[in-house]
Amino acid sequence: MKALAGGYARAKDVAHALDLLAAADGMGRVLAGGQSLIAAMNMRLSTGDMLVDISRIEALRGVTVEGGTLRIGALTRHVDIGTDPLVAEHAPLLVQAVHHIAHAAIRNRGTIGGSLAHADPAAEFPACVLALGGTIHLQGPDGMRAVAAEDFFVDVFETAIAEGEILTAITLPLIEPGERHVLIETARRSGDYALAGLCLVKRAAGHRLSAFSVGPRPILAVAAMERLDAGDAAGAVQALRNEIDPPSDTQASAAYRRHLAGVLLTRALQDLTGETA
């Protein structure tokens, strides 16, 4: 099929992008790496969009440590996340994630902001940011605001981003001594979206566990986290299986995904203790 765009404009900077979105009369659509949006347009799942191309806004790209947090610009590409030394130091979970996301051509263009804004329930980055307790930074006509990852993901392809807003950056806590990260997933083929996946973060304060591809959005598995903190691995597996509500589709049933999530948690825990992460 041929895409049917309503128009296209390249934004010089964030203010320009916000103006373009405001002028688009509700049809504005941010174009970042285009790896999800263009595919949707080519299937005519989305037509008539006024594309606001933010991909050349340099200020939205790159990784820094600022004010005691790791700040990742929205336009930072998957491939750059995978090789950035600051990310490797403070958020190795994201580096692990990159290896599971699609194929090189897609990682060369796709952006972390696009991944979070797109909010595919099977995507890795949203679950990572949730497990790490990150914050999502948005800028709109009324200024900037920050949304905790816990409050950001609403439903399938639905986030807290309001009409006319742009996701500008993600901030994550800096890594603590002894902190460990494990991302584990099972996909039908390498690069496919996962049948189910988990992000497990172990900090002095306790465990954080998020699950993806097991519901309409990435979920924080609080009951399982509580069992993990209590040192009850078997209880955590059971709790996780109980607190997710996975979908059935042509790849796998809900029952399989529920089973798989438990297996993955057992393996993630082995990874944690085996110091292989």
Place this chain on the structure above:
Amino acid sequence: MTISFGNPDRPNSYIGKTVPRPNAPRLVQGRGKYVDDIVLPRMAHVVFVRSPHAHARIGAIETAEAQGVKGVLRIFTGAEIAEVCTPWVAVLAHLKGLKSPPQHALAVDRTCWVGEPVAAVVATSRAAAEEAAALVDVDYTPLPAVTDMMTALDAATPVLHPDMGDNLAFRRLHEEGDVDAAFASAHKVVEARFKTARHTGVTLEPRSILVDWNPAEGQMTAWHATQAPHMMQTVFAKHLDLPEGRVRVICDDVGGSYGIKVHVYPDEVATAAIARIMARPVKFVADRLESFTTDIHARDHEIGGRIAVDADGKILAMDIDDWTAIGAYSVYPRTSAIEGNQVVNLCGGPYDFAHYRAQTSVVFQNKTPTCQYRAVGHPIAVAVTEGLVDMAAAAIGMDPVEIRRRNMYADDAYPVTSPAKMRFEGLSHHASMDKLMALMDYEGLRAEQAALREKGIHRGIGIASFIELTNPSPFMYGIGGARISAQDGCTVRMDPDGSIVALSGVTEQGQGTEAMLAQIVAEGVGVPPARVRVITGDTQVTPYGGGTWASRGAGIGGEAALQSALALKASILEVAGAMLQAPSEALDIRDGQVVDTATGEARMPLEELGRIVYFRGDTLPKGLPRELVQTRHFITSDYPFAFTNGVQASYLEVDTDTGEVKLLKHWCVEDCGRIINPQLVDEQIRGGIVQGLGGALYEEIHYDADGQLLNGSMADYLVPMAAEMPDMIVGHVETPTMESALGAKGAGEAGTAGAPAAVMNAINDALRPMGAQVTAMPFTPERILRAMGQIED
């Protein structure tokens, strides 16, 4: 003239060597010419309005709004196309009882599957046509859909085509020996149910056609991504009421076909009809969603199988009950009964046993029509046969290789006729098995498997012997009344500069046909392959032929090329003899030079001979034949088909917690007769194996109970990808067919035929200690865990 194939040092010894493909640089440099690359003056684009219902009555079709879209030229309904294009009925006389209703290029009154073309929008661009197509408003009244194969014949199921009486398209029962008695007295009987999933071919280049009608010439020209240009010439002529000689089908580069592009598609015929009506070029290129909903599907079978063995593992009898659902129409002109028919013909193929019963039941349903796709019926028959043989071996505690050795036809048993009444000229099951055992170090692998089992690692080894039908005679389609040519021709000529042009009726789909032809012609004439230009795929230019299907290009087209090249050589040498005052028997052509046969001494380059013949013919004796062009056609006549054989093995690991399968290694030893180009053969085998592995582990078209296609994209229909593919070791045994001087049989489908069975047997080998078994493809992680009882609900 004969060729001493046994002597690798013979002059011009290109046959049997890996010679680079002449068309490869063109394709990898993006200089290929696919249908979509062709742009003609006044060319329009057609987009089809497709049924969103599996079964519905078509009421009014409202086009006014669509007509208003900028760029729209014209909109056609089924009734309008039917005025210039007759419907077709896909039956064959030798498939007794096969029935199918008339099928129109665009649905008239009723639509029978999701994706069936209902109206056509012609515009100056594809984008405009798509936009308008979305605005065509068709008034559908949904009708009950038939979607379940096994209940299609039940009294409670509606009859899809009332005129046909019932939903049974075709049934064939074949019975040989006393099957019931053999089962009754057997030492052991094993039975199982198998499923192979609905697949499609997923060609890189989608179906594409560009048709022009030139009223001034009264000629239709179709640039078509097809395997069978001459067959399509007949189809267009017949259904658009044109003289066959006024239809030209040109088939330039084709981006893969796998059988998908050998069928008649309603939208492609409609494109031709529209070009005829509008008298201008019209292009249709399917997009990926259209490919999934309208390219033929295949392999949707459910099979019950039983095998009886004696205490020594001798197979006594097999009993096969095959069911397949083909969609709402049998596909024109090859029909959709062939696949089930092949299952009947091929089950038990490698084995020497006496009592055989097989039935296939082919039913209608409201899904995309199914038809022939690479290895037609073979993957099904091989999975059932080899699955049963492995189960029987396990039941009597025998090694799976041993039970095969005890049952395969002896290598000196030929010619022989199988219980399915297939005639085998010469096969090499035992030699192939011996070679496989050595290549894979079977004993070593078994030891490794046992050692790892102790550590909780579950690996499996699966073996699958197979036969493959190649080089078909008219017994495949021609005797049934279809104008599908089993013969093929080649014209070879020498031009003044000594270069050689070969025109062949077989076609290039990306598989290397032209390379194969070039090296045969090079050897036959005596020139380097680089001096041979091969032209295929133009009905107005090449000799009449069948094109690409049933692994016939090398065996049939190759022999025609060899014979025409040898004939040209004789013509050249006759002229050379006159020029050199030497008996032509004493001369030979080597590396583009006329030489003394005995000494190899160069006597004259071909370009000198060309100069004289074409420009100074006055210097040659009057009456000397000087036609430096020769045509030969070839058809097999001793056997209906040239069967090949082989054996595959898979080594894999099953993750018993997640159900994932990791393919570790794959082997195939096959016997395609004379190997013309080892690299091309090996890559055909590897590519075929990959398609087979896709069927075993990944590929499955899903429909819901209402007949809605659920996975119409590459994200949801999983094809095998490089990262998951194992190393493949390919070995050969060569038993040339005696029907031709070349001795080549086909190699294009062997990989696909055997791979799914090998994987199934390997998985079951890994699972056997846990008492689990899988027989429904693809073997997804979930199906494996369910077989193990790991998932309750």
